[in-house]
Amino acid sequence: MTRIGLIGYGKAGQAVASVLREDPRFELCWIARRSGAPAEDIDVPVTRLDKDSFPGWLDTHPVDGIIDFSDAASIHLYGEAVRQRGIMVVTAISGYSEETMDYIRSLGRDIRVMSSPNITLGINFLLLAAKILRRIAPFADVEIVEQHFRDKPEISGTARRIAEVLDVETDHITSLRLGGIVGRHEVIFGFPYQTVRLIHDSIRREAFGTGAAFAIEQLAQCDKGFYTLDNLLLRLIRDELQNEETLNAALAASRDSSSRADRVLS
Helix, strand or coil: CEEEEEECCCHHHHHHHHHHHHCCCEEEEEEEECCCCCCCCCCCCEEECCCCCHHHHHHHCCCCEEEECCCCCCHHHHHHHHHHHCCEEEECCCCCCHHHHHHHHHHCCCCEEEECCCCCHHHHHHHHHHHHHHHHCCCCEEEEEEEECCCCCCCCHHHHHHHHHHCCCHHHEEEEECCCCCEEEEEEEEECCEEEEEEEEECCCHHHHHHHHHHHHHHCCCCCEEECHHHHHHHHHHHHHHHHHHHHHHHHHHHHHHHHHHHHHC
């Protein structure tokens, strides 16, 4: 069982905690919050995320991995503490500055760390599919539409990531803010005589928990380094393709051997 510490307990963090507590592969050991306020709806210890006291907390409450659903500043409060203790990190924060991303990548020299602005499995499958389609048809027009809840102020970090991966400018992103939408991302490819739309809907925030569980499980099997969620997905896809090639080769060898045996007997 993998011991997990959760940093951040907003709406997304609460959904992640719910998923982790129901998954027999993980033990949710504690929650760290910038405020340090207790979480009344959960029976695990809660501590204050403080740069001075947090290292001591890690020593008395050891974990194998940390999942971060807090804010862009938190990594600087705990980064060195986890580096020194070899604790793997999964962070699902959008809006990191380039300077902070450089710092997160530097952690990968000493520990396993994964950072993706959207950690849902579906959106990362969408990213892979979009990259393949962009490679096949670089001439196609591309537009990105993202929809979120009314009070979300900035352009979605996931939409920015999609634009970066597809090498399109951010002015090709359209943002809509409507009611209580959890999150929708759509990539539209305009071809001559046809249109392709790739769509992902986040229905409940528990999708973040499913993605975080996948990420931490896969990260545990990796070497030290910096990863994104699509890196981990590609690793699985490569393994599956390699296994399929090995199986096909074995079947071909078996058929060839049977054919030779039949010829000898005849």
